[in-house]
Amino acid sequence: MMARARKGLTERHQKIIDFLNERIRVQGYPPSIREIGEAIGVSSTSVVTYYLKQLTEMGLIERDARASRALRLSNPLGQDTVKIPILGPIAAGLPMLVPEAGVTYIGDDLDAVDVARSILPAREKSDGLFALKVKGDSMIDAMINDGDIVIMKPVVSASNGEMVAIWLPNRDETTLKYFYKEGQKYRLQPANPTMKAIMIDKDEPLEIKGKVIMVIRKVSRTI
Amino acid sequence: MMARARKGLTERHQKIIDFLNERIRVQGYPPSIREIGEAIGVSSTSVVTYYLKQLTEMGLIERDARASRALRLSNPLGQDTVKIPILGPIAAGLPMLVPEAGVTYIGDDLDAVDVARSILPAREKSDGLFALKVKGDSMIDAMINDGDIVIMKPVVSASNGEMVAIWLPNRDETTLKYFYKEGQKYRLQPANPTMKAIMIDKDEPLEIKGKVIMVIRKVSRTI
DNA sequence: ATCATACACGAACATCCGTTCTGTGTCAAG
DNA sequence: CTTGACACAGAACGGATGTTCGTGTATGAT
Numbered sequence: 001m002m003a004r005a006r007k008g009l010t011e012r013h014q015k016i017i018d019f020l021n022e023r024i025r026v027q028g029y030p031p032s033i034r035e036i037g038e039a040i041g042v043s044s045t046s047v048v049t050y051y052l053k054q055l056t057e058m059g060l061i062e063r064d065a066r067a068s069r070a071l072r073l074s075n076p077l078g079q080d081t082v083k084i085p086i087l088g089p090i091a092a093g094l095p096m097l098v099p100e101a102g103v104t105y106i107g108d109d110l111d112a113v114d115v116a117r118s119i120l121p122a123r124e125k126s127d128g129l130f131a132l133k134v135k136g137d138s139m140i141d142a143m144i145n146d147g148d149i150v151i152m153k154p155v156v157s158a159s160n161g162e163m164v165a166i167w168l169p170n171r172d173e174t175t176l177k178y179f180y181k182e183g184q185k186y187r188l189q190p191a192n193p194t195m196k197a198i199m200i201d202k203d204e205p206l207e208i209k210g211k212v213i214m215v216i217r218k219v220s221r222t223i
Numbered sequence: 224m225m226a227r228a229r230k231g232l233t234e235r236h237q238k239i240i241d242f243l244n245e246r247i248r249v250q251g252y253p254p255s256i257r258e259i260g261e262a263i264g265v266s267s268t269s270v271v272t273y274y275l276k277q278l279t280e281m282g283l284i285e286r287d288a289r290a291s292r293a294l295r296l297s298n299p300l301g302q303d304t305v306k307i308p309i310l311g312p313i314a315a316g317l318p319m320l321v322p323e324a325g326v327t328y329i330g331d332d333l334d335a336v337d338v339a340r341s342i343l344p345a346r347e348k349s350d351g352l353f354a355l356k357v358k359g360d361s362m363i364d365a366m367i368n369d370g371d372i373v374i375m376k377p378v379v380s381a382s383n384g385e386m387v388a389i390w391l392p393n394r395d396e397t398t399l400k401y402f403y404k405e406g407q408k409y410r411l412q413p414a415n416p417t418m419k420a421i422m423i424d425k426d427e428p429l430e431i432k433g434k435v436i437m438v439i440r441k442v443s444r445t446i
Numbered sequence: 447a448t449c450a451t452a453c454a455c456g457a458a459c460a461t462c463c464g465t466t467c468t469g470t471g472t473c474a475a476g
Numbered sequence: 477c478t479t480g481a482c483a484c485a486g487a488a489c490g491g492a493t494g495t496t497c498g499t500g501t502a503t504g505a506t
Contacts, residue, residue: 012453024251027287027293028285029253029295032290032291032492032493032494033493033494033495034492034493034494042455043454043456044454044455044457045456045493045494046455046456046495046496046497047454047455049495049496050452050453050454064250066461066462066495067255067493068255068461068462068492069252069293070252070494071251072251072252114342115339116337116338116339119338143366143367143440145366211442212442213441214439214441215440215442216439216440217366217437217439218344218436219386219435235483255463255464257462257463257464265485266486267486267487268464268486269466269467269484269485269487270483271464272464272465272466273482274483289463289464289492290463290464290492291462291492292463
């Protein structure tokens with residue numbers, strides 16, 4: 001049984017997906033069954049239906065029955081953007097910084113930034129990302145300016161060298177620093193080489209809230 | 224004659240546009256004529272055709288004759304992004320920095336960044352914008368880091384307080400600074416307050432290449 | 447050899463869908 | 477009042493489109 005294992009996408013499948021992406025991008029609407037057939041070198045509409053059914057079952061496309069061109073890609077390429085909620089200004093100590101898991105913040109008119117998926121680090125899951133608007137110059141040591149938007153990924157631990165938002169309960173302070181674990185201490189390294197690192201003892205409480213994956217600055221006649 | 228002046232969009236027109244945006248967004252493909260009719264409260268397909276023709280003439284939508292759902296919005300809402308070409312690294316002195324007017328650089332596979340239109344400064348024309356990838360730390364005085372992408376608008380003059388890319392032929396140097404005209408001198412003010420301004424005499428040559436409208440930094444374990 | 451499965455063709459339908467034509471009512475200008 | 481542009485309805489037509497069914501051909505498993 002199972003003459004052909006789930007080899008994922010055959011060449012035909014890939015050609016269909018590519019064609020759909022192309023047509024939707026340049027024409028703004030999906031092609032018809034017959035147009036697909038022509039594009040992939042198949043003369044019968046039933047063969048196209050056959051493959052579309054498979055692609056639907058694989059979850060790559062979605063179809064609405066019995067309507068023409070009623071099909072969409074589950075993961076369209078190109079122009080797509082991700083809406084990242086701005087959870088609040090970073091300054092007063094990151095109140096309620098970590099979003100509850102599973103909750104969608106893409107609600108209605110909360111502040112949010114649209115970011116083209118293509119400028120996010122490769123295949124960043126983009127779920128759960130959140131953004132903070134930097135208030136004040138307190139982050140200037142991290143090359144981050146007043147008004148900048150930092151895009152963060154919620155994490156609770158970090159690898160050496162990542163820039164993370166760190167909550168220091170003892171100092172009642174949140175700061176963006178490069179994070180290094182060094183023996184019995186944590187070294188929190190500012191990005192600006194002229195400033196010196198903060199050393200934190202391992203038994204001092206320290207909570208990592210997220211890591212910075214991107215900074216966006218709109219320049220509008222500051223200073 | 225002309226009982227009704229070009230009042231632009233009537234309520235019907237707006238409802239159609241809104242409906243198209245909605246449907247394309249949630250369904251991934253445009254509605255049929257009859258679906259549009261139902262949505263805007265019109266029972267005859269000819270009336271919908273009637274309005275679609277007007278919208279086409281206004282340039283708001285585009286249609287392909289004689290195919291079902293073959294219609295697209297000229298200016299789709301939401302997901303749209305602007306492709307901004309990266310003209311090259313800023314470091315060696317901005318060679319050929321200013322793009323020739325009218326030339327489209329959105330060619331094929333030049334480096335480019337996609338930017339959601341919604342995060343560009345309000346209704347920035349987005350034509351002619353270009354981007355530079357910062358090489359080295361030479362711009363650190365402008366809070367701009369190695370690897371950052373600065374998005375610029377080509378201008379040849381600047382108002383006080385704008386951050387501009389300035390070419391100083393006498394020094395064979397390009398720099399990003401806040402620009403101020405002060406009497407017989409130009410003051411080029413670094414963003415970092417700890418660094419002092421450069422004063423340029425008015426008779427010293429100075430060429431403004433563009434002004435910074437945005438900075439994008441992908442953070443990926445630097446330092 | 448036999449059988450199930452995957453892949454492919456083509457034709458037949460029944461709709462879906464866009465176009466077009468006719469007709470009706472309104473309203474303002476002449 | 478007449479005229480004509482405008483807004484709308486309704487129906488008819490033909491082409492476009494998705495679905496289904498019957499058929500055929502490899503190929504691997506039994």
